[in-house]
Amino acid sequence: MDLNWLDDVLVLLEEGNMSRAASRRHITQPAFSRRIRGFEGWLGTDVLQRGANSVDISPALRANEVEIRALAARIRDLRSKIAHFDPAGSTVSLAAQHAPVFSTFPDMAVHAKRRFPALKFRLRPGNLRDCVTMFLRGDANMLLCYESESAGPLPFGDSIRRVIWGNDYLIPVVGGALRYAVKHDGTLAANTPAIVYPENSYFGEVLNKSERAFATQALSENPFCETAFSSGIKELVLNGLGVGWLPFSMVYKEVESGEVISLANHLGKEQLKIALYADVRDEIAVSLLDVWNAAHR
Template identity: 35%
Template sequence: MKIEWIEDFLVLIEVGTFSQAAERRHVTQPAFSRRIRQLEEWLGVELIDRSAQRLTLTPHAQAHEASLREWLAHLYAMRSRIRADSSQGPRAILTTQHTLTVSYLPRLLRHFRQHASQARLKIQSADRSDCIRDFQRGKADLFLCSELEGSPLYSDSDSIERVELGGEMLIPVCATDRAGHPLFKPQIDTSLPLIGYSHDSFLGEVLTSPYMMDLQRNYDVDLVCETAFTIGIREMALAGMGVGWLPHGLIEGDLEAGKLISLIEILGGPALVVCCYRHSQQVNASADAFWQLMSEAPPSV
């Protein structure tokens, strides 16, 4: 089987006719048709319904078109990685949770680019639990994460190193009215709409006690949404849907612009720490360069 046969088939789907596809692929139409036949013979199924007047895919082709595209994309990506590793050396892989990808990571990457431009880095953004799993399985060299202050993830492991990059608050916020006042101010006799975190999420666990317990004990709380996605909570807060706790680094610009207002003096909020972990015994020059930069003078959180 030749990769060009898969490419031919996908181009045929895109343009809709054998003649246009052959022209796009810079071959004659008979040669192009032959390559499609060869792909069908290799797969053992027909991909094109040749009894139809217009180009029509068979059920087999329709069912597996997405898989063929995904397979080809993965193959090209693997080729790029192999070529890059061969010419430039291996990259360090940094895994981090989605919130930090938006808030702190851009500043950290600018710092890396300025001080270690030759070191190579690949970012993997995922849910915090997935990041932990990948780091523990050795699929990532560096793990950038948020922790509750005083509760490090790995506190008793000789094989894992930790560097603290800075702290930030988890702040209760809501949108403002035209006068710049909170749309929702916690009061005993009024309902308080809450945009909450899922109980099984990291921030949901952080807020459970005492913040959520105190909130539900002291106010008439209306849970309008429950999600693990911090970015979604920010968008809903900006839309005036309710009150939600968000990391300061994520909403700093919104607070300065007056789009969101802090309610921390009324509701309080936990202190978080942004830190990075690595395995002590790893051997990766790029990861070492990034670790050194984070240990010396990282950008502020």
Template identity: 35%
Template sequence: MKIEWIEDFLALIDTGTFSQAAERRHVTQPAFSRRIRQLEEWLGVELIDRSSARLTLTPHAQSYEAPLRDWLARLYAMRSRIRVDAKRGPRAILTTQHTLTVSYLPRLLRYFRLRAPDARLQVSSSDRSDCIRHFQRGEADLLLCSELEGTPLFLDRSDIARAPLGMEQLIPVCAADRLGRPLFDLERETHLPLIGYDPDSFLGGILATPYQLDLQRRYDVEIVCETAFTIGIRELALAGLGIGWLPHGLIEEDLEAGKLVSLLEILGGPMLVVACYRKQSEGAPTVDTLWQLISATPPTV
């Protein structure tokens, strides 16, 4: 199988005719048709319904168009990485959850750039569970994540090193009214609109008890939104939709500007630890360099 056959097939889908696709691929139409046939023979299925007067894909072709595009894009991305690594040396891959990508990671990257400007780093941002899985599979050299205080990850893994970087409070907040007061008066109102986390998410799990349970005992709670997207909860809180718990590092500027009001004294909130992990026996020199910086004097959370 040749990569050009996949490119031919995708060009055929994009243009809609064999003649236009052949022109785009800079080959004659008979040669282009032969390459489509060769791809079909290699796959063992027909991709084009030749009984139709117009270009029509078979059900197999329709089902696998998106995976083929994704595979081709990944292949070229890997080729680019190999070429760059060969010219500039290996790089470290750091995976971190979306919230930290916005709040803490920029400070950490500036610290890296100042202390080790030649160290090459690729950042992968994802959901916390996906980050942990990527790290465990060896798809990332460093894992930057939040933990509930007192419950570190990989507690029994002697082959994984941990560097705690600091702590931050998970704070219940809501938008402010024109006088800078909480939009929702928890001392007078019994109705409480909650912008909640998905129960299966990390933050949803640690807030379930005792915080949200206590909330439901004291107020008539209405869940106005439920999501695992922390940054989305911040935007909805700013819009005045309801009350939500957010990491202090994500909303520090909003609190200082008076856009959000803390309800911590009334509702409470857990402490989170931001920590970084690496596998002891793995990693290129770049990983060693960055880990030394993480273990030395990293920026505060």
């Protein structure tokens, strides 16, 4: 398979016209048409709907544009890794939930750089489902995620190794002017605005299962804003716009300074583990697991 074919197809999708696409690729239209036929021959199916006086792009090709772009990027990345392979100076791709990117990864990176000074990282944040997909598909060398006590480890096979970086927990906090709405007994009015997680997000599912007040739409009388991004919730909480549930590692400094008030004594907290996964066949990823595992023994 010629990588140029993928580039041709992507340009065709962008232009929507054979003539303009050929011009962008700096070749004649007949030559461009032959390359598209070469791609179709490799694929085993047509990507163009050719009529007597028209040529249309098939809906199937348009629907898979994102996958084609990802495939082209992975091929280029593989080619670069093979051509410029240096174990100590490799780039490790890490699929990570948004919250630990902010709360955990900076400390992890410090430990990694001490052991592998030339090592580079490519962070690929997303929700847990997307991160697992990237990891299993090979788009990321490693997976960094939170695991609730109730859910336990992800159900990977023996080829995937797991280590625990440390423990964390979700706590409800308030900041800004809303701090003064906290009563002497540490409670808040039930209709206090809340920054809530979507119920289909990982934290939303965890907090819903435990029926934590102010956590999701279903558990809040006055949900002001819904978002799966913990960093966004933190900023909204700091501005006094609502109660929010956040990993303690993200707000411990603000709790200590009094910038936010923890409501965990009244509303409870959710225990979490910070887990790392890597394929046992990936030498660099396994070496990193060893470094990070040793840092928290």
